[in-house]
Amino acid sequence: MVGEIGEMATHSDAGGGFDVTFFGVRGSTPCHGANIVRYGGNTSCVSLDIPGAPPILFDLGTGLRYFGHEFGHDRLFKGVCLLTHMHWDHIQGLPFFTPILRAGAELDVYAPKQIGGEGAQEVFERSIRPPLFPIPLADLPAEVRFHEILDDEFAIGDVEVMARVIPHAGTTLGFRVTWNGYSVAYLSDHQMPVDGTFVASTGAIDLCRGADLVIHDSQYTPAEFAERRTWGHCTLEFAVWIAAEAGARNLALFHHDPTHHDDVLDLLTNAATECGASLGVEVFPAREGMTVRLDD
Numbered sequence: 001m002v003g004e005i006g007e008m009a010t011h012s013d014a015g016g017g018f019d020v021t022f023f024g025v026r027g028s029t030p031c032h033g034a035n036i037v038r039y040g041g042n043t044s045c046v047s048l049d050i051p052g053a054p055p056i057l058f059d060l061g062t063g064l065r066y067f068g069h070e071f072g073h074d075r076l077f078k079g080v081c082l083l084t085h086m087h088w089d090h091i092q093g094l095p096f097f098t099p100i101l102r103a104g105a106e107l108d109v110y111a112p113k114q115i116g117g118e119g120a121q122e123v124f125e126r127s128i129r130p131p132l133f134p135i136p137l138a139d140l141p142a143e144v145r146f147h148e149i150l151d152d153e154f155a156i157g158d159v160e161v162m163a164r165v166i167p168h169a170g171t172t173l174g175f176r177v178t179w180n181g182y183s184v185a186y187l188s189d190h191q192m193p194v195d196g197t198f199v200a201s202t203g204a205i206d207l208c209r210g211a212d213l214v215i216h217d218s219q220y221t222p223a224e225f226a227e228r229r230t231w232g233h234c235t236l237e238f239a240v241w242i243a244a245e246a247g248a249r250n251l252a253l254f255h256h257d258p259t260h261h262d263d264v265l266d267l268l269t270n271a272a273t274e275c276g277a278s279l280g281v282e283v284f285p286a287r288e289g290m291t292v293r294l295d296d
Contacts, residue, residue: 017182017295019049020213023070024063025286027189027219027233027255028089035261040288042066043089044188044255046215050179053159055079058175058186058215060109063288064093076104077142080156082163083111084188085172086123095128095135100142110163112171113148121146149173151203164203167191169232176207182294185211185248188255192234196225198241208246212294215286216243218253221268236272244279251276252286 024030024042031041043061050056057067060081071077077099084090099105111120118126124146128137137144150173152163162176166187174187185207193199208214219233236253243251253269260268269285276283 016180017212017293018051018179019291019293020184020215021047021049021067021291022063022252022254022286022288023047023067024059024061024093025254025256025288026061026089026258027217029258030062030089031258033261035263038262038287039256039265039285041258042288043092044084045093046186048177048184050159050177053157053179056156056159056177057081059084059090059188060092060094060097061090062093062096065096065098066288068096068098071099073098073102076102078106079108081107081109082161082173082175082177082186083109083120084174084186085112085168085170086114086120087170087189090188091124091127094124094144095133095137095140100140100144103141105142107142107144108147109144110147110149110154110161112165112173113150115171119146120148162207164201164207166201166204166207167232169230172232174204174207176211183211184213184215184294186215188215188217189232190217190234190238190242191230191232192225192238194229196222196229198238198245200242200245204242205246208242208248210246211248213250213252213292214243214246214248215252215254217255218272219255219257224257236268237275240272240276240279240281240283243276243281243283248281250282250284250292252284252292254286256285 024045042063044059045063046058048056
């Protein structure tokens with residue numbers, strides 16, 4: 001089951017599972033305000049705390065800065081990012097990630113191979129340099145390495161990783177991470193069919209199939225999707241459907257639209273939770289600072 005802890009755990013050494021912590025849960029752009037408190041306003045960044053494994057991150061959005069604060073300065077960072085795609089809201093936290101401002105730190109970024117375009121490293125080097133940023137990526141003290149992948153399966157120590165291309169605007173990956181029999185699937189940005197039907201690619205279903213936790217795009221209401229059919233996202237209802245269709249146990253609603261303030265998200269996610277219950281899936285909204293533990 002997934003048990004909510006509420007704050008970041010220091011290490012998931014209790015039981016046989018691991019911890020998943022949300023540091024950024026918004027889509028498209030960071031946002032803030034008096035009515036954006038309960039869910040948070042930073043963009044995509046999720047950490048996995050797996051015993052014996054290096055820190056593993058899903059995406060490098062503005063929430064990465066806060067993961068850096070939690071990680072602290074008394075440890076040398078040597079970790080991994082599983083990067084879904086190159087949009088700003090998923091990469092703009094990297095130059096503000098203080099652990100890589102220390103010599104000897106290392107970050108391995110597994111990113112989607114850009115079809116017919118620049119490589120992942122070139123994209124980052126072009127965006128983290130003057131005049132867009134005062135310090136070039138190459139001048140940061142840490143070693144940042146890029147690994148280009150598409151439909152791939154690989155291991156990070158004892159951790160198994162599955163990557164699959166999923167529909168979005170530009171080459172985009174979803175990921176599934178499995179350790180000690182526990183699995184989490186991450187599909188932060190997922191284009192549902194433009195005609196509104198509930199059909200998913202084989203790769204997307206494979207990522208979610210039987211997962212203990214699915215973290216899934218849930219940016220739009222049906223009315224919003226009708227106006228933005230080709231913008232690369234899906235409805236909350238589609239997220240609930242794919243989790244149920246794939247036999248997942250739990251669903252975290254993710255990539256909240258920046259125009260949805262707390263009261264709106266309360267209404268939307270409560271309805272999605274009820275829908276999930278009718279389909280046998282436990283549904284909850286992702287919130288910044290929330291840690292869930294995958295265990296029995």
